[in-house]
Amino acid sequence: MIKLAERRIPGPRSVELLQTAREYEPPSMADQIPVVWDHAEGVWITDVDGNIYLDFTSGVLVTNVGHSNPEHVAAIEKQAHRLLNCYSFPTPERINLSKKLVELLPENIDRIFLLTTGAEATEAAIRIAKRYSGKHEILAFYGAFHGRTYGPMSVSGSTNTRRKFGPQLPGGVMAPYGNCYRCIYGKTFPECDYYCIKALDRIIESSTTGDMGAVIVEPYQGTAGFVFPPKGWLKELEKWAARRGLILIVDEVQSSFGRTGKLFAIEWEQIKPQMICLGKGIGSGVPTSALAGESKIFESMLPGEMSSTTGGNPLSSAAALAVIDIMKKEDLPENSRIQGEHLLSRLTALWKKFEFVGDVRGMGLVIGIEIVKDKKSRNPDPALCKKIIRRCAELGLMLGRVGIYGNVIRVAPPLVIKQEECDIAVEIFSTAMDEVSRS
Ligand SMILES: Cc1ncc(COP(=O)(O)O)c(C=O)c1O
Known part of the structure; x- marks a missing residue:
């Protein structure tokens, strides 16, 4: 076991490289702990100054099979x-x-279109949904993130994603997500009886042109701050979409490949979307994404109308095949569930201890720690959140930050993590939080 010691960051080599980065790269890329990664193995990162960190980022929920997993590397090589x-x-x-993915997904899914990035997959889903349904409106949710190209951006529910980019594509209709910590209707689950789903009819009837063809949703909202809807919410949404004859698109770019404790997050509620977007963990670091769907929907596109220069290239396909094999062999979804439960229970103890920890929530190895001014007001405290993340990095734990208000600590280690490594992280969290609470 690696023994972590306190380190000064950034180290001299990182400082030098970061200076060069500032000269040659746009500032929009720089919102991370200021160190330069050199190499990584399993759940351990080494920076260019030789400092070692426990990785609780997986990049951004990407390296699910662990960094430099030998089987993954061998397949790529x-x-x-x-x-x-x-x-x-x-x-x-x-x-x-394509065949393997079809076999793993619900039985209604029988076609796979391979691409390179998550935004390409959601973009393709939106285009195909419009073609198939002949309708241009798509329902999406407050806080949603589906990628940064114009199609996905136009159905993203956060100003952070769209700021000053001018008019969005017509047809994106937004509705409240099942966000119980910050319920926009001021209701409480389960007494609310899925009020936010029931209200969707009113939203459609009062704010659309009557030309709604599809609904796109994340099983949990990633960028919005790891927001998990209440149990049964996705099932209710599926029923509602079916009643209205809408195509259900589930954006599993982030939630799939074991992240929530199942291979696909839709398995938790046994839902059967007509299209599913995959990305991130599917290639575990090799740029890969996919749009999975029903053949009748894909058939609305003519031969040659869908293609991508690097989509489905043999390198990323071989890497994704290896990911699937590793997931199965090592039962990583199950490890994600077990370690996730352990982490969540230990982190919940911190929630009890610190007034500024507003909420701790998660499924499998995707956990959000929401930092607030105080538990009662729930007012976000992004500055304190940054401070905790910085201190954790100095103590050897690498984290990211998410949330509409930038106040949620992103806990998302590679799925190969062991319990003792989770415990190291909890100790670091505890020390960092103790220190900031005293300062
Ligand atoms: C749910 C979801 N959809 C789509 C995307 C976009 O993926 P990419 O950055 O690969 O384009 C992301 C990325 O964070 C995501 O979390």
Whole structure:
């Protein structure tokens, strides 16, 4: 076990490289702990100054099979020697990956379109939903994040994503998500009886042109601050969408590949969307994404109307096939569930102890710690959140920050993490929080 010692960050080599980064890269990229990563293995990162950190970021919920997983690396290496790209000519890797994904997804899903980034997958879903339904309006949710290109941005529910980008694509209709910690209707679950789902009819009837074709939703909201809807909420949404004849698109770019304790988050409520967007963990670091869907929906696109230069390339397909094998062999979704439960219970103790910890919530290895001014007001405290994250990094724990207000600590280690490593992280959290509470 690695023994973590306090370190001064950034170290001299990081300082030097960060200066060069400032000269050559846009400032929009710089909102992380200011250290330069050199290499990583499993759940451990080493920066260019030789400092070691326990990784609680997985990049941004990407490296689910762990950094430099030997089996993953071997598959990538082997494929790199054989064939890297052949555009949309089929390869055994691409075909096998599509087949494997269909076998793993609900039985209504029978087609896979492979792409490179999450935004490409959600963009494709939006385009296909419009073509198939012949309708241009899409329901999405306050706080949602589906990517930064114009289609997904137009159905994203946060000003942070859209700020000063001018008019968005027409048709994005926004409604409150099942966010019980900050319920916009001031209600409490379960007494509310899914009021926010019931209110959707009124939203549609009062704010659309009557041309609604689809609904896009995250199983939990990632960028909004790891917001988990109450149990049963997604099922209620599925029923509501079916009643209205809407295509249900579930954006699992972040929540899939074991992150919540199941291979896909939709398994928790056994829902069967017509389209599912996959990304991040599917390639575990090799840029890969996919749009999974029903053949009747894909058939609305003519041959040649959907393609992507690097989508489904043999390298990313081989990497994703290895990810699926590793997930199965090591039962990483189950490890995610077990370690997640352990972490959540230990972090909940911190919630009890510190007045500024407003909420601790999660499923599997995706946990949000919401930092607030005080428990009663629930007013966000992004400055304190930053301070805690910075102190944790100095103590050897690498974290990220999310939330509409930037006040949620993002807890998301690679799914190969062991219990003793979770315990190291809790000790660091506890020390950092103790210190900031005294300062
Ligand atoms: C739910 C969700 N959808 C889509 C995206 C966009 O993915 P990418 O950054 O790969 O384009 C993200 C990225 O954070 C996401 O969390």
